Every structure is written in C-alpha cells, then in structure tokens.
Amino acid sequence: MIRNxxxxxxxxxxxxxCKPDKVVWIDGSEQERQRLTEEALGTCxxxxxxxxxxxxxxxxxxxxxxxxxxxxxxxxxxRNEEDAGPTxxxxxxxxxxxxxxxxxxxxxxxxxxxxxxxxxxxxxSPFRKxxxxxxxxxxxxxxxxxxxxxxDIAMNDLGENEEFTKCLHSKGELDINRRYILHFxxxxxxxxxxxxxxxxxxxxxxxxxLRIASYMGLHEGWMAEHMLIVGIQSxxxxxxxxxxxxxxxxxxxxxxxxxPPDSMPGYKVWTVGDDIAWIRIGPDxxxxxxxxxxxxxxxxxxxxxxxxxxxxxxxxxxxxxxNVLLGSDGTVWWEGMGVEPPAEGIDWRGNPWTPQSGxxxxxxxxxxxxxxxxxPVISPEWENPQxxxxxxxxxxxxxxxxAPLVYESFDWSHxxxxxxTMASETTAAATGAVxxxxxxxxxxLPFCGYNMSKYFRHWLDMGPKITNPPKIFNVNWxxxxxxxxYLWPGYGxxxxxxxxxxxxxxxxxQAQETPIGFVPTKDSxxxxxxxxxxxxxxxxxxxxxxxxxxxxGSMQKFFDQxxxxxxxxxxxxxxxxxxxxxxxxx
Ligand code: GTP
Ligand code: SPV
Ligand code: MN
Numbered sequence: 001m002i003r004n005x006x007x008x009x010x011x012x013x014x015x016x017x018c019k020p021d022k023v024v025w026i027d028g029s030e031q032e033r034q035r036l037t038e039e040a041l042g043t044c045x046x047x048x049x050x051x052x053x054x055x056x057x058x059x060x061x062x063x064x065x066x067x068x069x070x071x072x073x074x075x076x077x078x079r080n081e082e083d084a085g086p087t088x089x090x091x092x093x094x095x096x097x098x099x100x101x102x103x104x105x106x107x108x109x110x111x112x113x114x115x116x117x118x119x120x121x122x123x124x125s126p127f128r129k130x131x132x133x134x135x136x137x138x139x140x141x142x143x144x145x146x147x148x149x150x151x152d153i154a155m156n157d158l159g160e161n162e163e164f165t166k167c168l169h170s171k172g173e174l175d176i177n178r179r180y181i182l183h184f185x186x187x188x189x190x191x192x193x194x195x196x197x198x199x200x201x202x203x204x205x206x207x208x209x210l211r212i213a214s215y216m217g218l219h220e221g222w223m224a225e226h227m228l229i230v231g232i233q234s235x236x237x238x239x240x241x242x243x244x245x246x247x248x249x250x251x252x253x254x255x256x257x258x259x260p261p262d263s264m265p266g267y268k269v270w271t272v273g274d275d276i277a278w279i280r281i282g283p284d285x286x287x288x289x290x291x292x293x294x295x296x297x298x299x300x301x302x303x304x305x306x307x308x309x310x311x312x313x314x315x316x317x318x319x320x321x322x323n324v325l326l327g328s329d330g331t332v333w334w335e336g337m338g339v340e341p342p343a344e345g346i347d348w349r350g351n352p353w354t355p356q357s358g359x360x361x362x363x364x365x366x367x368x369x370x371x372x373x374x375x376p377v378i379s380p381e382w383e384n385p386q387x388x389x390x391x392x393x394x395x396x397x398x399x400x401x402x403a404p405l406v407y408e409s410f411d412w413s414h415x416x417x418x419x420x421t422m423a424s425e426t427t428a429a430a431t432g433a434v435x436x437x438x439x440x441x442x443x444x445l446p447f448c449g450y451n452m453s454k455y456f457r458h459w460l461d462m463g464p465k466i467t468n469p470p471k472i473f474n475v476n477w478x479x480x481x482x483x484x485x486y487l488w489p490g491y492g493x494x495x496x497x498x499x500x501x502x503x504x505x506x507x508x509x510q511a512q513e514t515p516i517g518f519v520p521t522k523d524s525x526x527x528x529x530x531x532x533x534x535x536x537x538x539x540x541x542x543x544x545x546x547x548x549x550x551x552x553g554s555m556q557k558f559f560d561q562x563x564x565x566x567x568x569x570x571x572x573x574x575x576x577x578x579x580x581x582x583x584x585x586x
Contacts, residue, residue, distance in 0.1 A: 003160050007132060010166055011115055014134050017101065018170060020108035025115045026141055028151020033142065040138040049321070050330030056318035059326050060139050062196045063174045064349055067323055068365045069199040069206070069248075069430045071446050074181040076211070078450070085451030086561040093184055096191070100180045103193050107170040111136040116144050117154035117164075120209050120292035125385030127222075127278060127290060129213065130158050131165035133203050140169060140201050143320060146295035146369050148204045163188060165212055167203035171196050183207060185215035185449050198297055198322070198367060199429075209276045209292050211449035217278070218450060218458050226443040227277035228256040229289050229388060231379050232498055235266025240502045243277050243289050244394035244475070245419065245443040248429030249365070251396075251477060253298045254491060257310035257377055261492045263529025264499070270379035271310070271372070272388055274298065282389065285467030290387035293372070299429070300324050300366040304338030307491045310377050315370040322369070323348040325361030334362035364428035391505045396475040397424025397440065402547050403476035405488055405540040406497040408504055408511065408518040412463035415472025417573040418517070420456050421555045422474075439558040453565035460567055473501050474517070479540055487536045499526050514543045515580035545585045552578055 002008040015023055026032065037058060040046040047059040076084040077096040084090035091099075114135050121128025132154075133144060144150050158164055165188050172178055172194040179194030190207045192200055199206045213224035227243040234240070246252050256274040260267040273291025282288040296314060300321070303311050315321075325333040327342030341361060347353040348363040372378055381388050395418055397403075409415035419442040426436045430446065439445070441452060448455050463469065475497055477490040500520050503509030511518035519541055527537070552574060559566050559574075 002155070004158050004162065004164070005160070007158065007164065011132070011134065014168055015113060017104050018108035018113060018134070018136075019106045020111055020113035020136065022112040023115060024112055026117070026151050028145065028153060032151075033145060036138050036141060040142070045138055047326060048330065049332065053331055054317065054319075058142075058320055059324075059332065060320060060322045061348060061350055062323060065176045066174055066195050066197045067348070067363045068197060068428060069446065070176070070179060070181065070195065071430050071432070073176075073179045074446070075183065076449060077182050077184045078186055083451055085453060087445055087452045088448070091182065093187070096182050096184070100182060100191055100193050103172060103178055103180075104168065104170055104191070107172050107193070108136045114138070114141045116141055116150055117158065118144055118148035118150035118204050119154045119157055120148060120204050120213070121278070121290060122383050122385050123149060123153050123157045127280065127385060128157070128292070129165065129208065129216070130154055130162065131167050131204055131208050133167035133169060135169040135201070137169070137171050137196060137201065139196065139320075143198070143202050143297070143369050144204060146318075146320065146371050147202055147293055147297060149294050165190060165208050167208065168192070169201050169203060181207065183211045183449055185212055188212065202297065205276070205293065205297065206447055209278070210444070210447035213278065213449075214444070214447070214455065215449040218454065222278065222280040223458070223462065225277045225279060226275065226447055227289070227393075228252040228274050229272035229277050229291055230256045231270035231272060231381070231388060232495070232502060233268040233270065234502065239270065240391045240505065241272070241289070241388040242392045242394060242498065242501065243279070243390050244396065246396045247398075247424040247427070247440045247443040249299050249427035250398050250424055250443075251490075253296060253311060254308050255494055257308060257375060258495055259309060259492050260495050261529065264495060264526065267495060267499070269377055269495070270381075271375050271377050272379045272382045279390070280387070281462070281466055282386070284389070287390045287466055287470055288387040289390055290385065291372075291382060295369055295371050296375070297367055297369050300334040300368050301362055301364055302336040303334070304336060306338050307336075310375055314372075314375040315368040318371055318374065320369040321366075323363040323366040325353060334366055335360060364434075390470040392473060392501050393470050394473045394475050394501070395419045395422050395442065396477070397422055397443070398427070398478040399424065399437070399476050400478065400480040400484075402544070402551060403474060403479065404519055404543065405477075405479065406473060406475045406500060406520060407514070407516055408501075409472045409474070410517060412466070412469050412472065413460060413569055414517070414573060416456065416459045416463070417570055418472060418474050419459070420570065423554070425478075439554070451565065453562040453567070456567050456570065460569055471501075471505055481536070481539065487540050489530070489532070493530060496526050496530070500524060515545065515577060515584045516543060516548060519543065543584075545581045548581050549578070
C-alpha cells in the first residue's frame with residue numbers, strides 16, 4: 001500500500017509512458033541486493049570479482065562514450081530562460097517534456113522498471129529530502145543502495161502529502177545523440193535519458209542534492225554546495241569542522257579523509273562527507289553542515305595506500321568498481337594504485353590488456369562506490385541530522401600558477417568574491433578538454449540549478465544573517481614550478497595548511513596582509529619534518545601583482561555575461577582588489 005497518492009499516480013503514469021515488462025518496488029533489503037546482483041551477473045551488466053580479496057564487490061563497465069558527466073547535454077528547464085542564467089543550458093519545460101518524453105515512450109519495453117525511493121539526509125530529519133528514482137538499470141539501483149538511504153526506510157519516511165523529487169531514468173540506447181539530463185526545478189522533477197554513468201544517472205547526487213537542492217535552498221534560506229566536510233582534531237582534543245569546495249576531481253575525497261603526517265602527532269581527521277554539503281544557519285548564528293549522502297563515489301586513479309589509505313580501506317568490500325582495469329585474477333587495478341598491475345586483464349574499454357600494451361588500464365574518471373560507514377575515520381557526527389558547526393570554508397582548485405598554497409579572505413563578502421572568482425583546470429570528471437583553466441565559481445558552475453547571479457546574491461545575503469560566520473579561505477595544492485612539477489607534496493601534508501587555517505580561526509597564527517588576502521608568513525606554517533626547499537615555500541606563498549591584474553581581466557570577462565544581474569558588491573570587490581594591487585606594486 002503506497003500512502004502517498006502522488007507517488008502512486010506518478011509511478012503509474014511513468015509506467016504507462018516507459019512501458020516496462022515489469023515494475024519492481026525496491027525495499028532496500030539484503031536479500032534484494034543479492035537477488036539483483038545475481039541477475040545482473042547473469043546478464044553481464046555486472047562482472048564478478050574475487051570474493052576472498054574483494055568481498056561483496058562487483059565490477060561494471062559503462063559504454064565507451066559514457067564515462068563522465070556530459071555538461072553540454074545537461075539542462076535547466078524552467079519557464080523563463082533568464083532564470084537558468086547564462087552559465088546553464090536551458091530548455092523550455094514543455095518542449096523538454098515532449099521531446100524527451102518521446103524518447104522515454106516505450107524505452108523500457110523488454111526491461112524491468114525499478115522504483116527506488118530514497119532519502120538525501122537521514123530518516124526523519126527536518127532537513128532531509130526524499131526522492132523516488134525510476135530506472136531500468138540494476139547498476140543504478142545498487143549504486144543508489146550505497147549512496148543513499150533507500151527502500152522501505154524512504155517510503156516509510158515519506159508522509160501522505162509530502163513532496164518528493166520525481167526522478168526518471170532510462171539507459172535508452174546509450175546513444176550520445178539521444179542523451180539528455182533535464183532538471184525541472186519548478187516541478188521538483190529530474191529526467192535523465194540515454195546514459196549509464198554516475199553523475200548523469202544517480203539522480204540523488206548532483207541532480208537532486210545540488211541542482212534541485214540549490215534551487216530549494218534559495219527559496220528556503222539554506223545552501224546546497226559541492227563541498228566536503230571534515231573534522232580536524234588538534235592535539236588538545238578540540239575538533240574544528242571545515243567545509244571545502246573544489247571542482248570535480250580536485251581533491252575533496254582526499255582531503256576529507258587525509259592521514260596526518262608522522263611529524264604532526266596528536267592530530268586526527270574525521271570524515272563527515274566527501275562531495276556535497278547542505279548548510280543552514282543554526283540557532284547559535286553559526287553555519288551547520290550535513291552530508292546528505294550515504295556513500296562515496298570516488299575517483300579511482302591516483303588513489304593508493306600511500307595517497308589515501310582510508311579510501312582504499314573503505315572500498316575494500318561491499319563496493320562497486322566502474323571503468324577500472326579488471327584483472328584476470330578477479331581483482332581491480334588502476335593507474336596510480338601504487339601496486340604492480342596484474343599480468344593480464346580487460347581494460348575499461350573491454351579490450352584484453354597487459355602492462356606492456358601501452359594503453360591505460362582504467363579510465364581517468366574510473367570510480368569506486370563505497371559505503372561511507374566503512375570509512376575507518378568516519379566521524380561519529382556524520383549522521384547527526386543537525387550536522388556539524390563550520391569554523392572555516394575553503395575554496396580551491398587546480399592552478400599551476402597564480403593562487404598561493406593558502407590565503408584568508410578579509411570577511412564574508414570578500415570571501416564570497418574569492419569563491420565566485422575561483423578557476424581551475426578541467427579534469428576527466430566531465431567530457432571535453434582536460435587541463436584548460438575555466439572559471440568555476442564555488443565549484444558549482446556545472447551544478448547550480450538556477451541563474452548563477454542569483455546564487456551569488458544568495459551567498460552575499462546569507463552573510464548578515466550569519467552572526468557567527470566561518471572564515472573563508474582559498475587553497476591550491478596544485479601550484480607547479482617552471483619544470484611543471486608540483487611544488488607542494490599534497491595529500492596528508494595538506495593538513496599543514498588546514499592547521500594554519502585552524503590557528504587563524506583561533507587568532508593564533510601569523511599572516512602577511514596582501515592585496516588578495518592574508519597569506520601565511522613562512523614561519524607561521526608548521527613544516528616540521530617536511531622535506532621542502534625554502535625556494536619552493538617562497539614560490540608557494542608568492543603573490544605576483546602583474547599576474548593578478550591579468551586575472552582581474554579574466555574575472556571581468558566571466559562576470560560580463562551576467563550583465564546588470566551581477567551583484568554590485570562584486571564590482572566593488574574588483575575595484576578594491578585593483579587598487580590594492582596598484583598600491584602593492586609601488
Ligand atoms: P569528485 O568526486 O569528482 O567531486 O572529485 P574530488 O574533488 O573528490 O577529487 P579526489 O579527492 O577524488 O581527487 C581527484 C584526483 O586528484 C585524484 O587522482 C587524486 O589522487 C588527486 N589529488 C587529490 N589530492 C591531491 C593533492 O593534494 N595533490 C595532488 N597532486 N593530487 C591530489
Ligand atoms: C563530480 O564529477 O563532481 C563527481 C562525480 O563527484 S559525479 O557523480 O559523476 O558527478
Ligand atoms: Mn563531485
């Protein structure tokens with residue numbers, strides 16, 4: 001018996017549209033997981049892995065043209081085009097429903113439609129959102145089982161008259177020319193057709209928890225952000241919570257579960273979330289952040305027992321591996337895993353592979369899906385419905401030049417400007433060129449469900465309401481020397497920058513005031529036990545005023561597209577920065 005009438009009639013309507021042979025309601029039980037896994041192994045939608053070495057794990061390969069988010073096929077479908085803004089693709093809702101409705105028509109013939117009720121957040125929380133995803137992919141069902149709280153728990157949590165996000169997904173023909181990821185914020189609806197890749201099809205993640213949720217947050221007075229959440233325990237036992245927005249494949253998962261270097265004894269890191277933060281103002285005037293997800297959909301390449309042992313351990317059982325190398329011994333392998341590859345295997349394209357074949361074994365955007373509860377350093381607070389209080393927000397990206405290792409903004413408005421003027425080199429997480437610097441405000445460029453100028457306005461408007469605001473910083477682990485080598489060791493040593501951040505929050509760390517913000521003095525960073533040259537540290541902390549003046553030009557170009565909608569404060573921030581740079585040069 002489905003108590004929510006809207007849910008019952010919508011499922012009926014979508015069944016009539018997609019015409020599946022069978023409709024199966026997902027309950028989230030262990031028996032169900034086993035049954036679906038067996039079925040998918042039978043059809044080779046999933047491939048088995050060695051049960052001894054990787055208990056409860058399975059392998060999946062997506063189509064070769066379907067290995068990353070497709071931003072050019074992702075649309076915001078709202079009535080007025082201006083409401084989508086200049087940085088989003090827009091389609092008229094009526095046109096979208098009819099054009100892609102024709103694709104969904106009969107798309108599930110010969111297939112089963114799975115009805116997947118899910119919660120983003122924890123059951124019963126006043127801040128959680130409920131969705132129901134209809135999908136014809138067992139891979140999607142099993143991923144949603146890890147990434148969300150799903151099945152009966154969600155159906156029971158959904159009240160009789162309560163709203164839920166209507167999520168419809170069909171793999172369709174997996175033809176890139178018939179692929180659409182559509183968001184209807186005004187209807188609380190998502191339609192995804194023609195893909196089988198993570199961010200395009202796990203509709204609770206980027207589609208609901210960022211694009212739709214950012215729109216909800218605008219209207220309900222909170223924020224949905226592409227941020228990790230981490231607690232840093234200092235040697236005195238105090239835990240400071242930090243949220244950080246980095247673009248896709250720029251180090252959120254790694255920072256969220258870093259292992260302190262040996263030379264920093266007494267520090268401990270607690271993971272709250274690795275990709276998405278929902279942030280509200282608490283009764284104490286601070287910002288409180290929750291992780292709406294239940295799992296990690298992490299980048300595999302570059303993840304090793306050296307760089308991120310906590311991720312390796314999290315994904316050592318009950319996990320799904322996508323587009324990595326499948327060893328003929330039933331193990332998985334990827335570039336940068338830090339172990340010898342198997343003597344032979346099948347690569348991410350499905351071709352026979354050996355270490356000598358000269359081809360990449362895994363796709364650069366190959367992923368693991370793993371339950372957050374298995375993370376060795378998962379925070380005891382990670383499921384607290386109130387979330388954790390933020391002392392600092394970090395922005396950051398991949399910048400070979402320009403941005404120093406870390407700097408602090410002057411205040412909330414300036415910090416918002418720092419976030420809005422972020423830029424980063426593109427990665428394999430989305431299709432298109434890799435390594436090109438693009439502006440990516442708050443790491444939300446691909447994920448903001450409405451006009452980004454209004455999103456900036458929302459950030460600025462939150463400021464005065466947060467009586468006890470977090471400090472806002474910018475970080476860059478990816479600065480390179482003239483030979484193209486990283487200047488900073490990164491990973492666990494990033495704790496040294498976080499340690500400075502925390503001491504700035506407490507008012508105990510030295511800094512130099514520069515035109516862009518407060519930059520650490522050389523001796524204010526804890527570099528104990530780190531093998532790094534003075535020269536490298538100098539380069540990491542250097543501010544080149546000429547390069548920043550050039551950067552102002554690039555910011556201006558990006559902002560120009562918003563016309564008069566751009567918050568006035570940003571014009572002022574640019575002018576002030578320009579003036580400070582002029583004074584600094586003289
Ligand atoms: P999404 O899941 O796409 O949102 O990505 P993410 O931001 O969680 O990125 P992730 O932590 O998975 O890192 C992506 C890639 O960057 C991996 O290959 C990492 O090994 C690499 N990486 C992460 N942190 C660092 C760092 O501090 N320095 C360097 N050089 N590389 C890093
Ligand atoms: C990202 O691309 O930022 C991800 C992976 O976290 S996906 O779920 O595909 O969006
Ligand atoms: Mn992400």
